Amino acid sequence: MAAVGGIVSDTPATAPATELPAWRRALVIFILLTGGIKSALAFTTVVPALQLIAKEFGGQGDDVLSAQFVVTLAPVGMALSGLLAGLVVSNRNLRNTMFLSLGICTVAGLMQLVVQNYYLLLASRFVLGFSAVVADVAMTSILAAQFAGALRSKLIGYRQAISSIGTVSTMLLGGWLAQNYGWRAPGIMFLLPGFMLLLAFVAFDRPIHLERAPKGGESFSVWQLWPLLLLSLVMSIGHTMPSFQMPFLLRDNGVTSAVLVSRVPALSSAVSIVAAFGFGFVYARLGAWTLVAAAILMGSGFIGAGLVPTYELILLCVVIEGIGAGWTMPFFLNRFLDKVSPSQRSSAIGLVQSSLFLGHFLNPILTAPIRLNLGIHATFVAVGAALILVAAFIGAWTLAFRGSARGI
Template identity: 80%
Template sequence: MPDWKRPLREGDASLQDSWIIKTERIARMATISVFAQHPPVTSPAAELPAWRRILIIVILLTGGIKSALAFTTVVPALQLIAQEYSGTGDAVLSAQFVVTLAPIGMALAGLLAGAIVSSTNLRGMMFGSLAVCTIAGLLQLIPMNYYLLLASRFVLGFSAVLADVAMTSILAAQFGGAFRSKLIGYRQAMSSIGTVSTMLLAGWLAQKYGWRAPGIMFLLPGVMLAAAIFAFDKPITLERQVAAAGERFSIWQLWPLLLLSLVMSIGHTMPSFQMPFLLRENGITSAVLVSRVPALSSAISILAAFAFGFVYARLGAWTLVISATLMGAAFIGAGLAPSYEFILFCVVIEGIGAGWTIPFFLNRVLDKASPAQRNYGIGIVQSSLFLGHFLNPILTAPVRLNFGIHGTFVAVGGALVLVAVLIAAWTIAMRGGRRSI
């Protein structure tokens, strides 16, 4: 019987797993090719020995994986976490807060990073943040009070984003021109690959050894720290950017775009935060099968992100219309899905829209913001995206308690379709004017 016709079984290396592996291989091949290239002679990294430059590139490209670990080490085990903390009231909401305290720390760090991370402390901030991230993540292995666990998750998210800001600033300082743009793109791909890989590994660890076991993966930022101390042997500074005379643009003029990024982020987290409980209602409790859903979503998002430039160049604001429509239709389908296989089909549709969401908002801010305001704009967009992660379980809880988890998916999907219709109407009305999305 062909693979695509075989029913899915626990422990089976099924079709979606093979697609995930193929997706990772495609991205890895693209990433490896960067090591054969040389940065422009004007880049500070061009003066470094080849081995040190390659080590720095490896550290910077894989740096985003530690932020993914804040989610992937607990999402596949949400059902198990809910069982352990069932005495805290709403067990589902309690388990979801274990996930969402990290993104609220990330959101706050994104807002404060400009004041905390400066051109004079990039290397020290990277070292310190990686150390705190490692310790806070490994605390998951230790049995502790529920509220202490939440506090450690907040510290984990805060330190992970500070490390990201420092490492991205170092990347910008060490590499320039088109080579830097390629590195930033590959870094996003590596982060997505890390999300897929660690999600699957976390599901297996949680199934075999309990929900705390995936915390062992936080040894990875510790390894990054050791490599960074060895690779970055000199202080790093950034060039100062001077605002143009008379420039009065405020990033808050983009508030509709920032609000939409928050709304889309709430929908973006549905496969990770809500899908495990939808699967439980459908009788699917295996952590391995549960982990495949967000992992498949991430794998499809990787492929969609590779095509984003082609789509965005031709559709502009309509890219978000299509993205919201795909995600909304997929969530409605998942809420009404009769089988696990059909849910996976809906996840594929959702993954396409999700893969365009974050690149859309980052590109839109870069298109609209003045050069002196772009860094602030990107930081605020990232904060709004993480804030959406925090708000998802809070805003969906009343719907879930009154209409069930299936009704929640239908409601969120319907809301996203409505958002798509409103964006389309606004885009037609503005016709590319300054007030367009």
């Protein structure tokens, strides 16, 4: 097997990596580390316009929930895609799977510009989420196969940071487009995965071959890591609060500008960028306690956001929350990859993605009773308090099973 710049096998085993031009190796690395941006677009093209979408599709029902479903149908597709990733993505079809999923993602995302029917829009969002995660699993499988230990932790942190950079920039651009041209306009940003597809055609010009460890005697199942899956689901429910619930907290506080609304999740992502870049350093020293710290920071930020009276103080709370959010996704990816064999990586990555995006779908459903009965401010306080309790549980579990295979 030959490696492309130490990152990915992009050539048959008989061709040395040195035969690849430096520009092609750089392009391969660029695509792998920036691949997460397309998944962020599933949220940033609609979140700044949630108030506008609620106005158009609310009808006589719960306009907030109707708008939130436009966001959450993409995570439903992402969750289902993650469950099936082990079947869809294999070491024999990585390149073609990546090409096809990027193309479908582009078309499904652009449907936001033209679809008039609410349910057809929801369907396109589902397809968008499904295809985006298939592409992510293929790309991350390539990256994970080539790295281990601290270096892999750093690279996954870098990938998350780059994805957050894309979230910030596209969130701000989405807010500006929605404010000036309507809620459909941010959909134009789905030309980006189309451009990535064109680059991928150039970069991955030969079949990708990855080595897999023999399966003989392998009895461990990734489903045995269900405590981690459950925790990733819970953390994901909290992770989406700045995007799914914050627009309506701001509306309750009298803030209705799409530009101002977009700045809140953009700030959360901006802080997450810094946190993700430092994830490898933190994880190497704290291990499972990284998740404890993340849950405490997120919970404290949400409780503060629910209690403070001004837009500026909400931004401060979002800074606190964003630090913990930046460690969450890299933590679960690394923890799973540390525990599974090479032949189980695609399934493990898919399950992590599935649990995280299922949490995105569940957020508006589980928070709706609190929001409708106690208000949006109480919703943030309740979610924050729940995350603090989760942090206490993780800490107690880690102490009880320190050094044991049952540890987090």
